Amino acid sequence: MADVPPGVKGMNDILPPEVWKWQFLEQQARDVLESFAYGELRTPVLEYTPLFVRSVGEVTDVVEKQMYTFDDRDGRSVSLRPEGTASAVRAYVENAQWNKEPITRWYYIGPMFRHERAQRGRLRQFFQVGAEVFGASEPSIDAEMIAMLVSMLVRFGLDAGAIEVAVNSLGEPEEREAYRQKLVSYFSAHRDRLDDDSRRRLETNPLRILDSKNPDVIAVAAGAPKLIDELGEGSRARFARVRSLLDALGVKHAIDPGLVRGLDYYTGTIFEIKTKAGELGSQNTVAGGGRYDRLVASLGGQSTPAIGFALGIERALLAIPDTAESYEPALAVFFAPMDAAALDFALPIALRLRDKGIRTEIEHRPGKTGKMLGRASKLRARAAVIIGGNEIASGKLTVKDLANGTQSEVAVADLEALIRKLLD
């Protein structure tokens, strides 16, 4: 037999039963976001490359090493989106959304693409639930968003005690520039202890050295000046207000002075959520985000403050304790026709139930009742409808309650009501 060409590395098929857990998570996410009055935004997965270079940043891992970038047939460079914020901002600017409403709340659910080293919880096509709020600079928005994210994780079934919220503030770009200079002098004095990547970053993006995963660099970074100590009065007061609002909302959190985030557009509050739950291992950051008050203007829009987050669906799924099978939608009715005439009789009845939204399966290969009932149980049907010559002659169907094994007879016209009663 010929070999099937394999799927692309780091990109998965998602089949039942796994997909039921996905659907559950997505539905919970939508419910939470819609209760906070967000509307869904759908953007293309492909964008012209400069959008990401100018927003995510030229000297970031995402842009330098991870994007799927190629020329399309018109010779223009396009990239599969590595994240959703850039596209949301593009859509916001192209639609001059600030003219339509003072505050815009958008969310999205969809695939993102990064050519990373694939491992558990780290894929090349992965899915995010993300949200962006444009037009509000108040600290209460920051706190509300973080609290919403925690609620969402709890709704997914994560243990609240296993959710760790880390926050930090990057301050204003001007403050960050002063800090950057301090950091460069500090790391330059310890140049011999840096790795090649960090030495390069010393020239290009020294804050990212704080984000290094190399234990030697982490040891040097531990002694570095802290950004939070270098911020001006205004930024510090704002951050303190975000934190006190989080306390008021009951959101436990800690400052992580080394938190810098891997994308360049951030200003002010940034945050990440990790969890100790489930099978995540080292890739245990389930969500991250922050404020990006300068990005809309830098992409040509009217100056608009903004904040957002994205949550990694695969990682959240690994953290949810229940198995995929437990999210299987229950089958309401299984029709078991004993012969071809019974199948003909059953088909329109089953169709009517399905029209009413009742999840119904029908055996298209009539056979022994016992065998058919076995299938009904395997599919976890609530009831089986057995149809043979007697049923056709009398117009009464035999309904077997598969929870307790009792059987009853019901007129065709009353079947729906009986099924609904059983499902209640």
Ligand code: HAM
């Ligand atoms: P990010 O931190 O790059 O932020 O990604 C957010 C989340 O996506 C991560 O915490 C992680 O759960 C998941 N994720 C990232 N890369 C992968 C991967 N290769 N495999 C599996 N999961 C992954 C952003 O993307 C920003 N756009 C968030 C944001 C929105 N900031 C403001 N608005």
